[in-house]
Amino acid sequence: MANLIPPRFKVVIDYEKCRKCKRCVINCGFGVYSFADRVIPDHKKCVSCQRCVAFCPEEAITIIENPNVFRPNSYWTMEDRINIMKQAGSSGMLLTGMGNDRPYKNYFDHLLIDACQVTNPSIDPLREPMELTTYLGKKPDAVTVKVENGKVKLDTRIAPQIKLDTPIIFSPMSYGSISLNAHKALARAAKECGILMNTGEGGLHKDLYPYKDWIIVQVASGRFGVNQEYLDHSAVVEIKIGQGAKPGIGGHLPGEKVNREVSETRMIPEGTDALSPAPHHDIYSIEDLAQLIYALKEATNYEKPVSVKIAAVHNVAAIASGIARAGADIIYIDGFRGGTGAAPTIIRDHIGIPIELAIAAVDDRLRAEGIRNSVSIVAAGGIRHSGDVAKAIALGADAVAIGTAALIAMGCHVCQMCHTGNCSWGIATQRPELTQRLDPDWAAQQLINLVKSWSLELKEILGALGLNAIESLRGSRERLRGIGLNDTELAILGVKHAGR
Amino acid sequence: MPEGRVMAMEINAKGMYYRDLNNLLREKVAEGVTEFTLQGINGQRYLGTGLKGKVKIEVYGTPGNDLGAFMDGPEIIVYGNGQDGIANTMNDGRIVVHGHAGDVLGYGMRGGELYIRESVGYRVGIHMKEYKKQVPVIVVGGTAGAFFGEYMAGGILVVLGLNKKEGEPLTGDYLGTGMHGGVIYLRGEVEKDILGKEVAEFELNEEDYRRLNPLLENYANFFNVSLDEIKKVPFKKLVPVSHRPYGKLYTY
Ligand code: SF4
Ligand code: SF4
Numbered sequence: 001m002a003n004l005i006p007p008r009f010k011v012v013i014d015y016e017k018c019r020k021c022k023r024c025v026i027n028c029g030f031g032v033y034s035f036a037d038r039v040i041p042d043h044k045k046c047v048s049c050q051r052c053v054a055f056c057p058e059e060a061i062t063i064i065e066n067p068n069v070f071r072p073n074s075y076w077t078m079e080d081r082i083n084i085m086k087q088a089g090s091s092g093m094l095l096t097g098m099g100n101d102r103p104y105k106n107y108f109d110h111l112l113i114d115a116c117q118v119t120n121p122s123i124d125p126l127r128e129p130m131e132l133t134t135y136l137g138k139k140p141d142a143v144t145v146k147v148e149n150g151k152v153k154l155d156t157r158i159a160p161q162i163k164l165d166t167p168i169i170f171s172p173m174s175y176g177s178i179s180l181n182a183h184k185a186l187a188r189a190a191k192e193c194g195i196l197m198n199t200g201e202g203g204l205h206k207d208l209y210p211y212k213d214w215i216i217v218q219v220a221s222g223r224f225g226v227n228q229e230y231l232d233h234s235a236v237v238e239i240k241i242g243q244g245a246k247p248g249i250g251g252h253l254p255g256e257k258v259n260r261e262v263s264e265t266r267m268i269p270e271g272t273d274a275l276s277p278a279p280h281h282d283i284y285s286i287e288d289l290a291q292l293i294y295a296l297k298e299a300t301n302y303e304k305p306v307s308v309k310i311a312a313v314h315n316v317a318a319i320a321s322g323i324a325r326a327g328a329d330i331i332y333i334d335g336f337r338g339g340t341g342a343a344p345t346i347i348r349d350h351i352g353i354p355i356e357l358a359i360a361a362v363d364d365r366l367r368a369e370g371i372r373n374s375v376s377i378v379a380a381g382g383i384r385h386s387g388d389v390a391k392a393i394a395l396g397a398d399a400v401a402i403g404t405a406a407l408i409a410m411g412c413h414v415c416q417m418c419h420t421g422n423c424s425w426g427i428a429t430q431r432p433e434l435t436q437r438l439d440p441d442w443a444a445q446q447l448i449n450l451v452k453s454w455s456l457e458l459k460e461i462l463g464a465l466g467l468n469a470i471e472s473l474r475g476s477r478e479r480l481r482g483i484g485l486n487d488t489e490l491a492i493l494g495v496k497h498a499g500r
Numbered sequence: 501m502p503e504g505r506v507m508a509m510e511i512n513a514k515g516m517y518y519r520d521l522n523n524l525l526r527e528k529v530a531e532g533v534t535e536f537t538l539q540g541i542n543g544q545r546y547l548g549t550g551l552k553g554k555v556k557i558e559v560y561g562t563p564g565n566d567l568g569a570f571m572d573g574p575e576i577i578v579y580g581n582g583q584d585g586i587a588n589t590m591n592d593g594r595i596v597v598h599g600h601a602g603d604v605l606g607y608g609m610r611g612g613e614l615y616i617r618e619s620v621g622y623r624v625g626i627h628m629k630e631y632k633k634q635v636p637v638i639v640v641g642g643t644a645g646a647f648f649g650e651y652m653a654g655g656i657l658v659v660l661g662l663n664k665k666e667g668e669p670l671t672g673d674y675l676g677t678g679m680h681g682g683v684i685y686l687r688g689e690v691e692k693d694i695l696g697k698e699v700a701e702f703e704l705n706e707e708d709y710r711r712l713n714p715l716l717e718n719y720a721n722f723f724n725v726s727l728d729e730i731k732k733v734p735f736k737k738l739v740p741v742s743h744r745p746y747g748k749l750y751t752y
Contacts (some may be wrong), residue, residue: 093749095750221627222608222627223589223629227570227591228550268653268654269631269681275627277627277650281604281650281651282585282588282607282626291545294545295546295549299570344750
């Protein structure tokens with residue numbers, strides 16, 4: 001049956017132009033090319049990661065969607081049919097990488113941002129100071145001061161706060177799912193930009209210790225690489241409960257990817273599967289969650305904010321309320337477009353809810369309960385540009401996290417093959433000949449450039465809104481309008497329709 | 501402080517808030533105190549959590565949940581029962597409980613030793629793992645609840661069943677479910693239908709006895725139990741049938 005499955009893509013080589021340099025042969029991580037007199041592609045192996053296209057000096061390669069596919073059918077898509085054939089031939093779950101790519105309604109693209117005209121003047125960010133600084137952490141209900149020797153002093157004990165120079169952080173991606181060079185690039189860029197990177201659940205490589213003030217370390221169900229030293233090398237400690245790409249299910253890094261360095265970082269033997277159980281087996285209730293939150297606070301002497309990361313699911317608002325009451329300082333919500341190094345396709349594509357709706361629901365709920373100040377909200381899962389950042393913040397987030405966008409900045413072409421470990425771009429792989437392709441200095445600079453560009457754009461948006469601080473935009477849904485949304489959608493998002 | 505002198509301290513913790521108590525412990529450890537006696541403990545959580553180095557803590561009473569979580573080196577001896585979450589993600593050190601203990605002991609534990617004189621609750625030893633020289637150990641003198649050693653990735657679990665009544669099972673159901681590393685030593689037999697499908701039962705070999713005997717000796721010494729009595733009943737071991745139990749779940 002496998003032989004009957006048509007290739008998704010076709011590699012078209014212009015042999016007139018080709019000068020047989022074999023760069024395509026060397027560059028392809030998926031083994032598409034062989035050489036016998038001339039380069040011969042095996043179309044079936046092609047995933048359209050575009051590495052060969054980018055590196056062919058003669059521009060002799062074009063990858064096209066295979067025109068020779070089955071008879072078109074708008075219900076039985078090519079993908080659905082190919083998947084059925086694969087499963088009929090193998091009896092396994094389909095695995096994939098990156099985020100949900102199904103054409104569900106995208107709420108970001110149905111929201112528009114306001115601007116000032118005439119009566120409330122806009123601000124020119126090139127001339128006026130614009131504040132993007134954001135503090136993550138629990139804010140007190142009230143602030144009291146006392147006077148000591150004629151000096152006014154803060155009387156309230158403020159919970160630990162993390163200063164971000166801009167409200168954009170990097171989302172958790174574990175070393176193991178991505179390469180060490182990619183991790184290094186994220187850490188360097190986080191330091192340079194005054195933001196945070198997140199280890200994901202695979203531990204922290206010692207090479208990253210110098211960046212500890214810009215690192216969120218994760219504690220997940222597998223507890224990989226978690227010890228006191230790990231907790232000490234962080235700015236924030238995060239309990240990972242769920243992930244937008246695979247809510248409610250665990251993870252598993254196959255033994256092939258657990259090489260010596262990955263094994264040292266995860267603190268497990270080389271070549272063994274790293275299994276993350278679906279739940280933390282010590283967390284079955286909000287009280288249990290509180291116990292782990294406070295265990296981590298005890299272990300870090302109450303000096304670091306503790307974040308709890310969940311996937312956006314149906315009851316996200318009630319769950320977030322529980323998390324806030326359990327004592328978390330930050331709630332990280334990952335929408336259903338969030339990426340992954342590997343997830344069953346059926347889970348990635350059908351479970352969870354859009355981040356836009358989740359932010360609004362959580363913000364509403366926490367406000368209604370009068371506890372919005374007790375946590376910061378980090379929103380993630382499909383943030384594509386600074387417009388999405390501004391909309392997420394206006395809906396109620398304190399900051400956003402970017403994963404896929406950060407990978408694209410480092411060269412990822414979103415081929416969705418991260419789970420294979422063959423990433424031609426040297427990102428989602430541990431194969432040494434591939435990982436060496438990613439220069440961490442270059443990649444760090446790409447990330448820095450991206451964060452800087454988005455920050456500039458955010459300032460422009462704020463200026464247009466007549467605001468001079470990102471804080472003033474947070475939860476300011478009056479500055480958003482919906483377009484093409486029904487009443488229920490508008491009510492959940494808490495925005496009026498455009499024209500009103 | 502003169503070289504080699506042990507600084508000891510007794511704290512009456514009756515009614516003390518756990519956070520104040522743990523703060524005090526951290527402070528005193530930083531000042532160089534290496535031996536503590538805690539009197540009147542009654543449910544205070546997180547004792548010894550995150551503590552490092554050569555510190556010994558004797559606890560009188562019943563400490564609360566997460567005793568010795570993330571601990572890295574110290575020794576804690578409890579004269580009383582323990583509660584849930586003892587040795588959560590512990591890295592190194594030793595905890596000895598002269599009594600029973602609760603659920604989820606040694607979750608994700610990577611190193612060190614935990615000895616419980618009597619029985620333990622559910623979900624003990626879940627996702628224990630070992631790494632290089634670090635091999636975590638839990639020895640249970642009585643019986644264990646369900647999900648013992650679930651997802652176990654390394655280390656050694658021992659169940660002795662010394663207090664077991666006639667006909668009472670040594671452990672609950674789902675023993676070693678999802679186990680993919682490490683070993684469970686059982687003193688006596690368990691019904692086959694309680695085993696997770698990822699494990700199988702074997703006789704002990706010489707290497708097993710080399711690893712197990714010192715643990716049994718420790719148990720006998722700590723709790724003043726006859727080693728001969730312990731060894732009267734033959735042991736069985738459970739090991740995973742595959743290091744990659746879920747290798748064939750997926751298609752590409
Ligand atoms: S990289 Fe381009 S020019 Fe070089 S062998 Fe391949 S197709 Fe030909
Ligand atoms: S990281 Fe690599 S494998 Fe994953 S989608 Fe991007 S290019 Fe493809």
